[in-house]
Amino acid sequence: MCPQRPLALSPSARLTLISLSSSPRVTYPSPSPSTSRSTFNLRFLLCISSVSLSIEASLMESLLQQSRAMCPFLKRTSPSSLRTLATATRPSTSSGGGTMSNLQVIARRCPVMSKALAVQSARMAGTKRFTSCAAGITGLGNKHCRAPTGKRTLHSTSGNGANVSAEIYKNTQRDPAGFSKIKTPSNATAAAATSGPRPEAPVGKPFNYNSFYNTELEKKHKDKSYRYFNNINRLAQEFPRAHTTSTEERVTVWCSNDYLGMGRNPEVLATMHKTLDTYGAGAGGTRNISGHNQHAVGLESTLAKLHGKEAALVFSSCFVANDATLATLGSKMPDCVILSDSLNHASMIQGIRHSGAKKMVFKHNDLVDLEAKLASLPLHVPKIIAFESVYSMCGSIAPIEKICDLADKYGAITFLDEVHAVGMYGPHGAGVAEHLDYDIYASQDTVNPRSTKGTVMDRIDIITGTLGKAYGCVGGYIAGSAAMVDTIRSLAPGFIFTTSLPPATMAGADTAIQYQARHQGDRVLQQLHTRAVKSAFKELDIPVIPNPSHIIPLLVGDAEVAKKASDKLLEEHGIYVQAINYPTVPRGEERLRITPTPGHIKEHRDHLMQAVQTVWNELGIKRTSDWKAQGGFVGVGVDSAEAENQPIWNDVQLGLKEDEAIEAAVEREFAEAPMRTATRPAAAATSSIPVGVTA
Known part of the structure; x- marks a missing residue:
């Protein structure tokens, strides 16, 4: 006798019972005489409870009627009750983890069904991976519940569902004799059963890694581009x-x-020594986990004020800042096109590549070529013009204001790298963009966005810079609108998944920026x-x-x-x-x-x-x-x-x-x-x- 207490089906069983009306092709032979009808039917219900099948509603009703004659539980439980009870689940205690329905829990208490389920689980573990789901575990990862052939899932077609149901029925026909001698397999046994046969030994020779390394280095030596580091x-x-x-x-x-x-400024060194003694060497984590602190908040506030922007975000280097920002924006904006100066730094080139966006390279500082490329693009297409203010290897300066004019005309945003300019140009050291309106900014102790509206620096959408070089520390940053900065903060892996800069470094950089803003x-x-x-x-x-x-x-x-x-x-x-x-x-x-x-x-x-x-x-x-x-x-x-x-x-x-x-x-x-x-x-x-x- 089954326990006299309520029983429920799993969520997938409920879906199964509700959907058993769409496939006239699925039929089931009668159970063999040697198999208890109640055992067969309840086992059948349990098996299909984790697989999305489609059978006729009349067949389901017929199945229940056969079972009620021999199973007290099914006799007193209506189809509607089964559907309702099927919503109740609980954590599984099986080796597979996940969840299981109350029906499966109660079935394990049944002297007949507990043995049937154990045997079924053991036999099915080494055959089809999807049958582990049919045995009752409904919360496993998708990889355990896939069809054994092809890429389609079990419920992808009605024909596939019929094949699965036939496989389940085949398992239900096995003689339950000897159930008491079989135990549920252990984790190790189950793992061994599903590991499959050992693959044959590979043939041929393995890849020669050292040969590859040496070949690449030889190329560098031959073309005289091999780098030697001086101590x-x-x-x-x-x-x-x-x-x-x-x-x-x-x-x-x-x-x-x-x-x-x-890098040897007394004020900077004093700040770093004090911060190091107070807060230690490292930040202790990423910005998201334990690495966000007052030093980061203060530094980003200083940088935003320096450039007259709503917000700023600090990175471990400006290489990472450029790479992460361009890669994120280019990949997230639909059909984005990035227009890049031919002499742009490797960090920007890398970011554009990582974005997967379409790239158009314009001749160095060539406004005619840039406009021709902009004009070839529809106005509605998002466009980013990426360029530098000071090109470090030749010392040339970008026509920033005229590039802003083109951006406005063709609906693009501007991405300006001021790495070699911050600290070096402008009354406050904000870079070339500030220097182009020198007199306006020189009249202010600090940058006031309200009184500098329409200046070249104000027109730039995204400014990137470094905490190294003129500021003598290490790190990089972006500055721009609050929405843009928050987007990068939330989406850029280069910002999210890396340890924050040390407190002493950020405090030192903050001091250096403020020092240069006060002293020309x-x-x-x-x-x-x-x-x-x-x-x-x-x-x-x-x-x-x-x-x-x-x-x-x-x-x-x-x-x-x-x-x-x-x-x-x-x-x-x-x-x-x-x-x-x-x-x-x-x-x-x-x-x-x-x-x-x-x-x-x-x-x-x-x-x-x-x-x-x-x-x-x-x-x-x-x-x-x-x-x-x-x-x-x-x-x-x-x-x-x-x-x-x-x-x-x-x-x-x-x-x-x-x-x-x-x-x-x-x-x-x-x-x-x-x-x-x-x-x-x-x-x-x-x-x-x-x-x-x-x-």
């Missing part, structure tokens, strides 16, 4: 000096992107030094690629020669300038990239000129006059190029007095900025810079 250890108290592998050797660093020396002296002094170095190279006929920024690229034109020139400067003259080769720059445009800082004074400059002059002579590298004789190249030897590339910072903005020499202006800047006099002793000591130091 350079910058010294905070001797900026811009560093030691190499030996702590006794000193070199002067002329290619650091710590453009303003903020560092960037003014850097610009004065840049002018002095460019002028000195011009007098020596050393080929400087013309540009209006703080970047000083010396054209070499050959990868191997550029590497030799860099090595000679370091090993024989104690000057570190890194060679820039393909793929960072196109082949044939290899160069040395020099970046003066406020700490590079006349003694450093004189030493640099002497060393470069010597190396150029020894290696026979082309001079400006040589390039000019050949018609010019990348602006070198082209008279009009120099005239077209006047400095972004003009004389008035730099505070130059009429006919004032650069050296006099530099000395005045040092005298008027007590904070920077800390760099003077180390700099002055370089008057006896050793030549011929071996790295």
